[in-house]
Amino acid sequence: MQFxxxxxxxxxxxxxxxxxxxxxxxxxxxxxxxxxERIDTPIFEDARLFVRGVGEVTDIVEKETYTFEDRGGDLLxxxxxxxxxVCRAYLEHGMHNLPQPVRLYYLLPGFRYERPQSGxxxxxxxxxxxxxxxxxxxxxxxxxxxxxxxxxxxxxxxLSLEVNSIGDAQCRPRYVEELQAYYRPHNDRLCPDxxxxxxxxxxxxxxxxxVSCQPIILEAPHSVDYLCDAxxxxxxxxxxFFNVLGLPYKLNHRLARGFDYYTRTVFEVTPPVEGQQNxxxxxxxxxxxxQELGGRPTPGxxxxxxxxxxxxxxxxxxxxxxxxxxxxxxxxxxxxDARRAALGLASELRREGVSAVLGPADRGLRSQLRYxxxxxxxxxxxxxxxxxxxxxxxxxxxxxxxxxxxxxxLDLLVRRINGAAEP
Numbered sequence: 503m504q505f506x507x508x509x510x511x512x513x514x515x516x517x518x519x520x521x522x523x524x525x526x527x528x529x530x531x532x533x534x535x536x537x538x539e540r541i542d543t544p545i546f547e548d549a550r551l552f553v554r555g556v557g558e559v560t561d562i563v564e565k566e567t568y569t570f571e572d573r574g575g576d577l578l579x580x581x582x583x584x585x586x587x588v589c590r591a592y593l594e595h596g597m598h599n600l601p602q603p604v605r606l607y608y609l610l611p612g613f614r615y616e617r618p619q620s621g622x623x624x625x626x627x628x629x630x631x632x633x634x635x636x637x638x639x640x641x642x643x644x645x646x647x648x649x650x651x652x653x654x655x656x657x658x659x660x661l662s663l664e665v666n667s668i669g670d671a672q673c674r675p676r677y678v679e680e681l682q683a684y685y686r687p688h689n690d691r692l693c694p695d696x697x698x699x700x701x702x703x704x705x706x707x708x709x710x711x712x713v714s715c716q717p718i719i720l721e722a723p724h725s726v727d728y729l730c731d732a733x734x735x736x737x738x739x740x741x742x743f744f745n746v747l748g749l750p751y752k753l754n755h756r757l758a759r760g761f762d763y764y765t766r767t768v769f770e771v772t773p774p775v776e777g778q779q780n781x782x783x784x785x786x787x788x789x790x791x792x793q794e795l796g797g798r799p800t801p802g803x804x805x806x807x808x809x810x811x812x813x814x815x816x817x818x819x820x821x822x823x824x825x826x827x828x829x830x831x832x833x834x835x836x837x838x839d840a841r842r843a844a845l846g847l848a849s850e851l852r853r854e855g856v857s858a859v860l861g862p863a864d865r866g867l868r869s870q871l872r873y874x875x876x877x878x879x880x881x882x883x884x885x886x887x888x889x890x891x892x893x894x895x896x897x898x899x900x901x902x903x904x905x906x907x908x909x910x911x912l913d914l915l916v917r918r919i920n921g922a923a924e925p
Contacts, residue, residue, distance in 0.1 A: 510616070510624025512810075521813045524656065524823035526609055529629040529807075532652040533607040536644065538631055541606045543587035545613075549579040551586050554794050566614040580613035584630040584806055585763070585788065586795070592634055593797040602635030609809075623810060630785075632804035634792075639739040642767045642787060642803050647747055649771060649783045649805050653812070657821040660774040661782070664754035665744075666725065667737040668705065670765045671790060673730035678704045680723045688718050708758045724755040736766055763788040767803065773815050782815070783807035829881055829919050832874035834861040836886035844885050847895075847912075854916050874900060881919050 507513055514522055530540070549569050568580040581587055588606055591597075597604050608630050615624055631648050633641045646663065653661060669677055681704050689697060693712040700707065708719060729737060744751050759768045768786035785805030792800035816823060831851060835844035844860055851858040859877060861870035867884065874882045884896035889910070897918055898905035908914060 508624070510618035512623065518813075521816055521823050522809070524816075525629070525809055525813055528656050529607075529609060529652060532648060532655060533631060536605070536631075536648050538605040538607040538648070541588060541591060541608055542610070543581070543584070543591055543608070545611065546578045546580050547587055547590065549577040551590055551795070552579050552582060566616050568613050568615055581610070582612055582614050584608050584610055584612065584628055585632060585785075585802075585804055586791070588630075588632050588804075589634070589791055589795055589797075589802065592800075593792065593795060597634070598798070598800065603641065604634045605631070606634070607631045620814075627809035628806045629783075629809060630804060630806040632802060634802045635800055636803075637789065637801035639736050639743055639767075641801075642740050643743040643747060643749070645785065645803055645805050646769055646771075647749065649807055650749060652807075653771070653782060656812075656816065656823075658773060658782075658812070658815055658819070662772045662774070663749060663751045663769065664757055664772070665740070665751050665767065665769045666754050666757040667729060667733060667740075667766050668725045668758055668764060668768055669729050669733050673728055673733055674725075674765075677723070677725050677728035680728065681705075681707065684721075684723055685718065691715075691718065703762070705758045708756045719756055722755075725758075726753070726755070733766055740767060759784060759786055763791040763794065765789045769805075775815070775818075780811065781808070782811055828855075828857065830857040830859070830877070830879045831881045831883060831919060832859045832861055832870070832877065832879040833883045833885065834867055834870040834874070836867055836884075839890060840885040840887065843890060844883075847883065847885070850912055851916070851919075854912065856916060856919055871898075883915070 533540070549567075552567060567582050569577065570579075571577055588608065592604065592606075609627070610630075611625055611627050613625055616622060618624060629652075631645050633645060650661065650663065668674065682700060685692070685696075685700050685704070685707060689700065691714060692700065693710065693715055696707055696710050696712070696715055699710075707715075708722065710716075710719065726737065741751070754770075757768050757770060758764075759770075764786040766787045766789070768784075770781045770784035772780050773782060783805045785803070787801070787803040789799070789801040791802060792798065831848075833844040833848045833851075835841040841863065848858040848860045859879065862873055865873070867886075871882055879900055882898040882900060884898065884905075889895055889907075893910045894907050895910050895915065896905055896907050897915065908918065
């Protein structure tokens with residue numbers, strides 16, 4: 503039997519790791535630039551956290567969570583998203599006592615049982631940021647700018663920002679009534695999921711991807727036409743802030759996002775490619791979530807960014823991601839005594855901060871040097887009987903194709919490998 507990675511998951515192979523290192527390092531750098539601090543939450547949580555936070559009548563909770571009972575009888579869920587766990591941690595650890603707002607970011611794996619396709623995986627990875635304790639529209643535009651500037655910094659261009667406002671607990675009920683009134687005459691043309699959403703979760707009607715529902719969505723009433731005074735003021739301020747920062751945006755009346763906790767602002771950023779699964783990051787405001795989780799009213803706003811989708815776009819656009827790295831040395835050896843000496847020399851080089859690899863055993867010098875080229879070594883150090891007798895080594899610069907015989911001195915070797923001339 504030949505085992506394979508579970509459906510909807512993938513291995514990150516060595517030649518792909520540079521993209522992941524690039525993504526993580528640049529994400530942490532951008533988060534720090536905006537003043538965010540890292541938080542890590544458990545991979546699994548109490549299942550009730552996502553029912554109360556994300557919403558019981560959502561595709562994620564109904565169809566996509568990995569939920570199980572552990573040996574102690576507790577019902578747990580593998581984390582499908584990052585916001586609800588961060589809010590749980592905020593409440594549990596009394597972060598409301600810190601100076602507000604609190605800015606947090608995370609890099610985490612998430613799990614959703616959904617049909618795998620390009621850009622959508624059952625195990626996925628997210629970069630996310632959250633601002634907790636700030637109701638101003640400036641917080642909304644800030645989290646969007648974090649994601650936008652990050653994507654710009656790694657070389658992605660021609661991005662599209664779509665935004666909408668879906669109101670709050672004061673004005674949304676009226677909009678929902680109008681939405682239901684519009685949809686009911688079309689009930690016989692709706693997909694099975696939308697027939698259920700019509701009564702249980704009407705905003706999800708705007709999120710439907712079924713072809714049969716698209717003409718109905720196009721004529722649906724717009725949420726921004728039903729905003730109360732406070733939500734309209736927030737919406738107008740947000741749009742003016744986009745202009746201040748020079749962030750181009752487009753109003754998308756269909757945008758509602760997939761979680762129940764969103765209020766007012768929702769947004770998505772996409773690259774210039776076709777397809778439904780091409781959102782690079784998205785999010786919004788969730789001013790009622792803390793209360794749903796048992797805390798006092800605390801405004802919040804944030805986004806989640808799909809690492810796999812961003813990396814796929816880096817590869818598709820052939821954007822270089824190689825970071826500057828130091829020299830890498832392979833210590834080649836000819837003979838058993840030389841192999842022992844090479845083993846010790848490689849260890850000494852590593853302790854001096856030089857990346858060093860021992861040449862493969864039972865191979866000739868030429869084969870070892872081919873291996874050095876294969877692993878992208880910058881230098882090769884060659885040890886044989888003559889070198890051991892004379893207490894010297896041969897240092898070969900693999901990039902220049904030049905070599906020299908020098909004294910077997912660790913300090914001298916390190917200086918030469920690092921490009922410093924002999925004093």
